Amino acid sequence: MAMLSVRDLTVRFDTHHGNVRAVDGVSFELEEGETLGLVGESGSGKSVTNLAMMGLIPQPPGVIEKGEVLYNGRDLLKLAPRELQALRGNEISMIFQDPMTSLNPLLTIGQQLREVLEIHKGQKRREASKHCAEALGDVGIPAPESRLEQYPHELSGGMRQRVMIAMALLCDPRVLIADEPTTALDVTIQAQILELMKDLQKRRGTAIILITHDLGVVAGMSDRVHVMYAGKLVETGGVSDLFRAPAHPYTAGLLGSVPRLNSDTSESLLSIPGAPPDLADLPPGCAFQPRCTISTEACMHTEPPLETVLDSNSKSARFVACPSSMRRDPAFGGKS
Amino acid sequence: MSSAPLLDVRDLHKHFPVGEKGLFGAHKQLLKAVNGVSFSLERGQCLGLVGESGCGKSTVARAVVGLHPATSGSIRFDGNELVGLSTRGWLPYRRKIQMIFQDPYASLDPRQTVSSILTEPSKIHGLSKPRERKLHAMQLLEAVGLNPRHINRYPHEFSGGQRQRIGIARALALEPELLICDEPVSALDVSIQAQIINLMGELKERFNLSYLFIAHDLAVVRHICDSVAVMYLGRVVEQASRDEIFNDPRHPYTKSLLSAVPVPDPELERARERIVLEGDVPSPLDPPPGCSFAPRCPWRHEVPDDRCNREIPELVERDGRKRSCFLPLAH
Ligand SMILES: Nc1ncnc2c1ncn2[C@@H]1O[C@H](COP(=O)(O)OP(=O)(O)OP(=O)(O)O)[C@@H](O)[C@H]1O
Ligand SMILES: Nc1ncnc2c1ncn2[C@@H]1O[C@H](COP(=O)(O)OP(=O)(O)OP(=O)(O)O)[C@@H](O)[C@H]1O
Ligand SMILES: [Mg+2]
Ligand SMILES: [Mg+2]
Numbered sequence: 001m002a003m004l005s006v007r008d009l010t011v012r013f014d015t016h017h018g019n020v021r022a023v024d025g026v027s028f029e030l031e032e033g034e035t036l037g038l039v040g041e042s043g044s045g046k047s048v049t050n051l052a053m054m055g056l057i058p059q060p061p062g063v064i065e066k067g068e069v070l071y072n073g074r075d076l077l078k079l080a081p082r083e084l085q086a087l088r089g090n091e092i093s094m095i096f097q098d099p100m101t102s103l104n105p106l107l108t109i110g111q112q113l114r115e116v117l118e119i120h121k122g123q124k125r126r127e128a129s130k131h132c133a134e135a136l137g138d139v140g141i142p143a144p145e146s147r148l149e150q151y152p153h154e155l156s157g158g159m160r161q162r163v164m165i166a167m168a169l170l171c172d173p174r175v176l177i178a179d180e181p182t183t184a185l186d187v188t189i190q191a192q193i194l195e196l197m198k199d200l201q202k203r204r205g206t207a208i209i210l211i212t213h214d215l216g217v218v219a220g221m222s223d224r225v226h227v228m229y230a231g232k233l234v235e236t237g238g239v240s241d242l243f244r245a246p247a248h249p250y251t252a253g254l255l256g257s258v259p260r261l262n263s264d265t266s267e268s269l270l271s272i273p274g275a276p277p278d279l280a281d282l283p284p285g286c287a288f289q290p291r292c293t294i295s296t297e298a299c300m301h302t303e304p305p306l307e308t309v310l311d312s313n314s315k316s317a318r319f320v321a322c323p324s325s326m327r328r329d330p331a332f333g334g335k336s
Numbered sequence: 337m338s339s340a341p342l343l344d345v346r347d348l349h350k351h352f353p354v355g356e357k358g359l360f361g362a363h364k365q366l367l368k369a370v371n372g373v374s375f376s377l378e379r380g381q382c383l384g385l386v387g388e389s390g391c392g393k394s395t396v397a398r399a400v401v402g403l404h405p406a407t408s409g410s411i412r413f414d415g416n417e418l419v420g421l422s423t424r425g426w427l428p429y430r431r432k433i434q435m436i437f438q439d440p441y442a443s444l445d446p447r448q449t450v451s452s453i454l455t456e457p458s459k460i461h462g463l464s465k466p467r468e469r470k471l472h473a474m475q476l477l478e479a480v481g482l483n484p485r486h487i488n489r490y491p492h493e494f495s496g497g498q499r500q501r502i503g504i505a506r507a508l509a510l511e512p513e514l515l516i517c518d519e520p521v522s523a524l525d526v527s528i529q530a531q532i533i534n535l536m537g538e539l540k541e542r543f544n545l546s547y548l549f550i551a552h553d554l555a556v557v558r559h560i561c562d563s564v565a566v567m568y569l570g571r572v573v574e575q576a577s578r579d580e581i582f583n584d585p586r587h588p589y590t591k592s593l594l595s596a597v598p599v600p601d602p603e604l605e606r607a608r609e610r611i612v613l614e615g616d617v618p619s620p621l622d623p624p625p626g627c628s629f630a631p632r633c634p635w636r637h638e639v640p641d642d643r644c645n646r647e648i649p650e651l652v653e654r655d656g657r658k659r660s661c662f663l664p665l666a667h
Contacts, residue, residue, distance in 0.1 A: 015493055017486075042525045043495035097523075101442070141390075142619035146355060146365070154354060157519070158389025158552075183522045185389050186552045187596040188613055213525045214553075216598025220605040240602045257527040258600045259555035261582070268537070269530035269559060276528070278483055 002029035003207045004053075004175055009067035011045075011052050014060060020279035021065075022048040024231040030175070033201060035208040037218040037239065039254065040228030041276055046211045047097055049228075050177045052077075054094055055084045071175070090120040093173040095181045097211075099160040103152040109136075109163055110148030116170050135166040138196055140189050158184040165193060172204050179211045194221060215258050219243060227251045230277045230287035233306055237318035247309060247320040249292050286322070294324045340415045341376040342514060342546050343383075343400065348373040348409035350395050354621070368620050369395040371570030372409075374651060377514075382540065382547040384557040384578075386593070387567030390620070393550045396567075397516045400548065401435045402426050413514070431461055434512035436504055436520040443503055444491040450477070450502055451487045457509045476505040481531050500524060504532065511543060518550045533560050554597050558582050566590045569618055569628035576657035586659050588633045627661070635663055 011023040023045040030036055038046050051057050053069045055076060069076040071092065076084065088094075096102040104112060113132040117123040123131065129148065136144035139162040152160055161184040168176065176197065182190040194217065200206050210221055218225060218239070225242045227235040227250065235248040246252040253272035263269075274291035277283075283290055289299040306321045350370040370392040377383040385393050399406045402418065411418040413429060421429075437443040444453060454473035458464055464472065474484035480501040491499055500523045507515060517536075521529045537560060539545055551557050557564060558578060565575040566587060574587040585591045592611040599605045615632040618624050630636045630644035639662045649660040 013493075015489075017489060017493075040525070042523075042528055043498055047495070140617050142617045143621050146619075146621055149355060154352070156390040156394060162389070180523070184519065184552070186387065186593065187554065187598070188592060189389050190552075190598075191596050191610065191612075213523075213529070214598065215526065215600040216605060219600050219602040220598050243600070243602050254525070254527060255600070257530045259526075259530070259533075259553075259559050260600070261555050261558060261594075261597055263555070263559070265559050265578075268534045271530035271534070272527040275481065275483060278485075 003032045003071070004030040005068075005070045006030075006049075006053060007068040007070070009049060009052060009069065010065040011048050011057060011067075012063045012065050014063065015280075018280035021231050022279060023052060026067075026228075026231075026233055028226060028233065028236070030207045030209065032207055033205045034223045035201070035210055035221050037222030037225040038209055038211045038228065039213070039215065039218060039225060040234075041230075041250070041254075042213075043276060043279070044228040045231040046228055047179055050094065050179060050209060050211065054088060054092065054177070055079070055081075056094075086120075089116055089168075089173075090171045091173055092175040092177070093168040093171065094177040095165050095168045095179060097179040099152075099157075099164045099184075102164060103160060105152055108149055108151055109155070113148070113163070113167055113170065116167055120171050131170070132166075135170055136163070138169075139163075139166045140192050141166075158186070158189065161185060162189075162193070165196075169196065169200060172200065173206060174204060175207050175209075176200070177209045177211075180213070181210070182212070182214070182217065190217070197221075215243075215255065227254070230279060230282060232287070232321065233319075234288070234321045235319065236306075237320075241318060247318070247325045248288075248322045249294055249325060250288050253291075288322075292324075296324055299324060339379075340412070342379040342381075342414055343377040343548065344410075344412040345376065345396070345400070346374050346410040346412075348396065348399060348411065349407040350392070350399055350404070351407045365621050368570055368623060370399070370406075371620070371623065373567070373570070373572055375565045375572055375575055377546055377548060379546055380540070380544045381562045382549050382560055384561035384564040385548060385550045385567065386552070386554065386557055386564060388569070388589075388617075389552075391567045392570045392620070393567060394518055397435065397518050397548065397550060401433050401516055402429070403435075431510050432513045433516065434507040434510060434514070435516040435518065436507045437518055444499060446491055449488050449490055453491075453502060453506055454487075454509055457506065461510060472509070473505075476508055477502075479508070479535060480505045481528055501528070501532070508539070512545070514546050514548070516548045516550075519552065520549075521556060522552060529556070536560060554582075554594065566593070569623060570620055571628065571660070572651055572658070573629065573661070574657075574659045575651075576659075580657055586657070586665065587629075587661050588635050588663070589629045592634075639663060 007027050009023055009026045013020050013022055026049055040046055114128040117128040117131055133144040136147055141147055141162055165181055182193055222239045225239050226233055229250045235251045246255050256270050259269055272291055277287050285301050286299045286304050289295045304321045304323055306319045309318050309320055348370055352367040352369055353364045354367045355365040373396055398404050400411055406419045454476055455469040458469050474487055477484045482501050521532050549561055561578050563577050564581040565572050568589045574590050585594055592613055595611040613632045618628050618631055624631055626645040626647050627649050636644045643662055649662050651658050651660040
C-alpha cells in the first residue's frame with residue numbers, strides 16, 4: 001500500500017484579480033522508500049500542492065476546494081491542528097523553498113533547531129544542542145557549535161538553506177518534502193546533501209518528494225517523475241523513460257531548455273516560446289495549447305485527461321495528458 | 337586594451353566580529369568572510385564568480401554595491417576608488433551599479449505593488465514622467481517574461497520564480513552600467529531561465545552592460561560569462577577565460593567543482609565519476625594556516641614538505657591566467 005496518497009487535490013486562491021485554481025485535481029501515490037521528482041513551470045502549483053498536503057495554505061485567500069491526503073489511513077486535510085502539528089516536522093517534514101522567510105530572524109540558529117527536538121523528542125537542552133551541532137556538521141557547515149549561536153542574517157544564503165535542511169532531517173522523517181532544497185548550493189555541497197537524503201531513505205525507508213528545476217538532480221535522484229503545468233499533472237512516468245522519450249510537448253520543451261556543459265555557447269539557449277499561462281484567465285481546452293507546436297483543433301476545446309500510454313520498455317506506468325502526442329509518436333503505440 | 341577595467345578589486349577584505357553572546361562570553365571572534373580577494377572585469381564583459389557555499393561571494397557583491405563597507409582593500413569602478421566613500425560620495429554610483437539579489441522573497445517589499453516596485457527607482461532618480469514610467473514598467477515586465485497586466489499585483493501573489501523576475505525587472509529599470517547578479521536565475525525553471533539568460537545576453541550587447549554574475553549552475557555560467565573567477569574560503573583561487581576554466585581547469589578545487597556538475601540524463605548521471613572531497617570543510621572563523629583547500633585537496637601529498645598545509649599560495653599570473661596552487665602546472 002502506498003505510504004501517502006493524494007486524491008483529486010484542488011486548491012483555489014481568491015484574490016482581488018479573480019479566483020485562481022493553483023492546483024486542479026492532482027492525484028498521485030507515494031511509495032515507501034521511493035523518490036518522486038516533481039518538476040514543472042514556475043507558478044504551476046508545485047509548492048502549493050505540497051503546502052496543502054502539510055496543511056500550510058493560508059486561508060483566506062486559499063481554499064481547499066476538494067481532495068484527500070491519506071497517510072496511515074488518516075486524511076491529513078481533516079486532522080485537528082494539534083494532531084497535524086505533532087506529525088509536521090516529525091514524521092512528515094518539509095524543506096521550504098524560501099529559507100529566509102521560514103527561519104525566524106530574531107532567534108539564533110540553535111534556538112530554532114533545538115525547539116524541534118524539544119517539542120517532538122522531549123530532549124533536554126544539552127542533549128538537543130549536541131544533536132543540532134551534529135546535524136549542522138552533516139550538512140557541511142564548519143564550526144557548527146559557533147554557528148548555533150548566530151542569527152540567520154549572519155549566514156550565507158546556502159548556509160541558511162542547509163540549516164533548513166538540517167531542521168527537516170532532525171527527526172528522521174518518514175516522508176520528506178524537499179522544495180528546491182539545493183538551489184543555493186554549489187555542486188559539491190549539493191552532492192553531499194543529496195547523499196544525506198539518500199542515507200536517510202535507506203535507513204528509514206523515507207519517501208521523498210523532490211521539487212526542483214535542476215533536471216540533473218532529478219535525473220540522479222528520482223525513481224519516478226511528475227510534470228506539472230498550470231495546476232495539473234500533465235505527465236508522469238519512470239525517470240529513464242521520461243527523460244528518454246518525453247511525451248507531453250511541455251516536458252519535451254522543458255528537457256530541451258536545459259543548458260549543458262557541452263552545449264554550443266554561441267547559440268541562444270532554447271526556451272519554450274510564448275508566455276506562461278495566466279491562471280485567472282486560462283484558455284478553454286488544454287492550458288498548454290497556445291504555446292504548443294503540435295496542437296490540433298480539438299486541443300482548443302477539450303481538456304485532455306491524464307491517460308495511460310503503453311510504454312513497452314517499462315514496468316512502471318506512464319501517463320500523459322496529451323492525445324496529440326500519443327497519436328504522433330509511434331513509440332507509445334496508442335492508448336491502452 | 338589600454339583603458340582601465342570597469343571594475344578592479346584588489347586585496348579586498350571583509351571581516352565580521354561574531355560570537356559576542358556566544359559560549360565564549362565576551363570573547364569576540366573574527367569571521368574572515370572575504371580574505372584578500374582580487375579580480376578585474378572589463379567593460380562590456382561578464383565575469384562569473386563561483387565557489388563553495390559560504391566562501392564570500394555575496395559579501396564581495398555587497399561591498400561592490402556599497403551595502404556594507406570593506407574592512408580593507410580597494411574597489412575601483414571606472415578608475416574611481418569606492419572604498420572609504422561617504423554616503424554622498426556614493427550617490428553617483430548608486431544608479432550605475434545595480435544589484436539583483438539571491439533571495440527574491442526578502443528583497444521585495446510585500447506592501448508595494450509591482451507597479452510601484454518598478455517605477456520607484458526612476459522616480460527617486462527623477463527620471464521620466466509618470467505615464468512613461470508606467471509604460472516602461474510594463475515593458476520591463478514583458479521583457480522578463482511576466483504578464484504586463486499583472487502590474488497592480490503584490491509580490492505574494494506570484495510564485496517564487498515569478499518574484500525573482502520582478503527583482504530582475506527592478507534592477508534593469510535604471511539602465512545601469514554594471515549589474516551585480518547574485519544568483520539571479522537559480523529560482524527559475526529552466527525554460528524561463530533560458531529566456532532570462534538570453535535576455536541578459538541581448539541587453540549586454542545593446543547597452544554595453546557589464547555583469548558580475550554569481551551562480552552555482554556552471555552550465556549557465558559557461559553560457560553567459562566571458563571569464564570566470566573561482567573562490568574558495570574568502571579568496572580567489574583561479575581566474576581565467578571561460579574556455580580555459582571549462583576545458584582546462586588548473587586548480588584542484590575548480591576540477592572537483594566541474595566533476596560534480598549533475599548531468600540531465602539518468603543513465604549518465606548514475607554512472608558518472610566524481611572527485612569526492614574528503615575531510616572537514618574549513619571555517620572562516622579559523623582558516624587553515626596554509627592553502628585553505630589543502631585539508632580537502634586530493635593532491636596535497638604530491639607537493640613536497642607538507643608545503644600546502646604551511647604556506648598560503650599566492651594568486652600568480654601565467655599565460656594570461658591566474659591560479660593559486662603549489663602543484664606543478666602539468667598536473
Ligand atoms: N498566497 C497566495 N495568494 C495568491 N496566489 C497564490 C498564493 N500562493 C501561490 N499563489 C499562486 O498559485 C500559483 C502556484 O504557485 P506555486 O508557488 O505552487 O508555484 P510553483 O510551481 O511552486 O512555482 P516555482 O517553481 O516558481 O516555485 C501561482 O500562480 C501563484 O501566483
Ligand atoms: N552580517 C554578517 N555577520 C556575520 N557573518 C556574516 C555576515 N554576512 C556573511 N557572513 C559570513 O560570511 C561568510 C561568507 O558569506 P557569503 O554570504 O558571502 O557567502 P556566499 O559565497 O555568498 O555563499 P552562498 O553561496 O551560500 O550564498 C559566511 O561564513 C557567513 O556566515
Ligand atoms: Mg515553488
Ligand atoms: Mg551568496
